[in-house]
Amino acid sequence: MGTKITIDPITRIEGHLRIEVEVAGGKVVNAWSSGQMFRGIEMILQGRDPKDAHHFVQRSCGVCTYTHALSSVRAVESAAGIRIPENARILRNLLHGAQFQADHIVHFYHLHALDWVDIVSALKADLPKTAALSDNVSNAPWGGTAYFKGVQQRLQSFVDSGQLGPFNNAYWGHPAYKLTPEANLMAAAHYIEALRIQAKSARMHAIFGGKNPHLQSLVVGGITSVGDLTPDRVAQFLYIWKETQEFVKNVYIPDLMAVASFYKDWGAIGGTTNFLAWGDLPQGEKEPESLFMPRGVILKRDLKGVKMAEQDKVTEHVAHAWYEEGTPKHPYQGETRPKHGDYKPEGKYSWFKAPRYEGEPCEVGPLARVLVAYAKGKPEIKLAVDAALTKLAVPVDALFSTLGRTAARGLETVVIGDAMEGWIMELVGRLKDGDLKTYQPWDMPSGTIRGFGLNDVARGALGHWVEIKDKKISNYQYVVPSTWNLCPRDEKGKKGPVEEALIGTPVADPKRPLEVLRTVHSFDPCIACGVHVIDPDSNQVYKVRAV
Secondary structure, X not given: OOEEEXXXXXXXXXXXEEEEEEEEOOEEEEEEEEEOOOOOHHHHHOOOOXXXXXXXXXXXXXXXXXXXXXXXXXXXXXXXXOOOOHHHHHHHHHHHHHHHHHHHHHHHHHHHHHHOOOOHHHHHOOHHXXXXXXXXXXXXXXXXXXXXXXXXXXHHHHHHHOOOHHHOOOOOOOOOOOOOHHHHHHHHHHHHHHHHHHHHHOHHHHHHHOOOOOOOOEXXXXXXXXXXXXXXXXXXXXXXXXXXXXXXXXXXXXXXXXXXXXXXXXXXXXXOOOEEXXXXXXXXXXXXXXXXXXXXXXXXXXXXXXXXXXXXXXXXXOOOEOEOOOOOEOHHHOOOOEOOOOOOOOOOOEXXXXXXXXXXXXXXXXXXXXXXXXXXXXXXXXXXXXXXXXXXXXXXXXXXXXXXXXXXXXXXXXXXXXXXXXXXXXXXXXXXXXXXXXXXXXXXXXXXXXXXXXXXXOOEEEEEEEEEEOOEEXXXXXXXXXXXXXXXXXXXXXXXXXXXXXXXXXXXXXXXXXXXHHHHHHOOOXXXXXXXXXXXXXXXXXXXXXX
C-alpha cells in the first residue's frame, strides 16, 4: 500500500527533470533522480573541425551560457599545446566572473527564493515595520513606507486579478514557511529589483563577448575582442560590474542571512558526503596552482583530508542509464550509445550517466568549491565563511546541508566579484603599456591528439574531453555539473548526490511537498519537469502542481 504524489511540473529550473521520492514517517526514505531529455550533442560533433566545437557545445544551455564554450576551447588548446596571451586569460576570467554574478543572483531570487518566501503572506505585512526591517538588515538604495506600499499594492493586484503570474501554483500558506509577513514583503520587493539588476549584469557579456546568450568572442587560441578594448568599453564593463557587486553586497547577502536566520534547522537537512571542484579563474599560466578558486576533492566530509583532484580518476557508469550496457569508462574512452526503455527504478531510469570520482559520487557546485577553498585555507573564502557561521551561530558542519549549499552560492559571489576589480585593473595596466594581444596563432597538429578542458562554472565542475584524428574530432565527451549532481545510481547501488541529499528531508504535507523542492532547487538544476513522491503508507494518489 503506498501513496504516489506527482509534482508536475517543477519549474524554476532549466530542462526536464523527474524526481521520485519515497516518504515514510514524514520523511524521505528513498529517492530517484531521472533526466528526461536526450540531446546527443557529443554525437553531432564527431567528424567536425575542432575549432568549431565550442559553437555547438555552447548551445547545450542558454542559462549557463559561455561556460561550455570555455571548456571546449580549453580542451582543444590542451590537445594542440596552445598557450593563450595574458589579455585573453584576463578577459576570459572577467566574462566568467560576470557569469557568476548574474547566475547566482537569478538563482537566489528567481529560482530558489520562493521555496522560503511566502509571497501571499506579504499582503499582511505592516508597512512601517517592513521599512524598519529593511533599514536594519540591508543597505538597499530603495526603501521606506511608500516604497513598500507600492510593492504590496502590485502584489495585491496580482491576487485580485486571480492571475499570480510568476507566483502561480505555489504552496502559499504552507506550514514550512517561517518568515514574518514583513520579511516576506521585503524579499518580494527585492525579487523585483533583482530582475532589473540581472538584466543589466548580462550586458557585461555583450561588451566583451558580442552578445548574451551564446557569446561569440571565444576562439581556440584566445579571444577576438581586441577591437573592444577601448577606454569607453572597459569603463562600461567596470560600471556595470560595480553596480552588480553593490547589489550583491547590499541586498543579496543581507537577504540571504536574514532568510537563513529563520531556517537554521535546514543546516542539518539535505547534505551529501563527497565534494569535487575542478577550480577555475587562473591567475597565471601554471594550473592548477594559479587557480583563484582552487581544485580539490573532499571524501567523507573530511575537510582536513582535502586532496588534489585529477581528471584521470573520473569514470562514467551506465548501469541505471538509458544507454547500451558497458563497463565504467573514462571520458576519453566514453561512448554515447542511447538505448531508451521503460522507467524502472530498479533498472534503468535516466538519460544521465553516473559520473564517479575514484568510484564515488560527488556533489559539485558552489558548496563544493567553497568547502575545497575553505579546507585549503583560501583567506577570502575562510573570512567570508567564518563570518557567516558566527553571525548565524551555527557550526561548520551546518555547511553540509541545503542551507549551506544556498549560503555558499552567495558567499562565493561576493569573493569572486571582489576579485574582478583587480582583474579589470590588471587589464587596464596592460593596455596602457601597449599590450593589445588577445590571440595566439596556431596550427592543428597532425596525427592523433587528446586534450581536456576543466573549469568550475556556476553550477559546478565541468569537464570536456576531446580526441582529434587527422584534424577532425573522433570522440568528444563532456561531464556537466547537473550530471554529477542529478545522476542515477551506479552498478553498486550508490545513489547520486541529489538522491542522497533528499534522504531524511521532512515532508509535512504530502499533497504539497515544498521541502523536496527546497533541496532539489538548492542544487540549481539545469534540467526540469516532474518530481514524483511515493508514500508507502497508503494507496491514495494526488496530482499537484508547483513552481
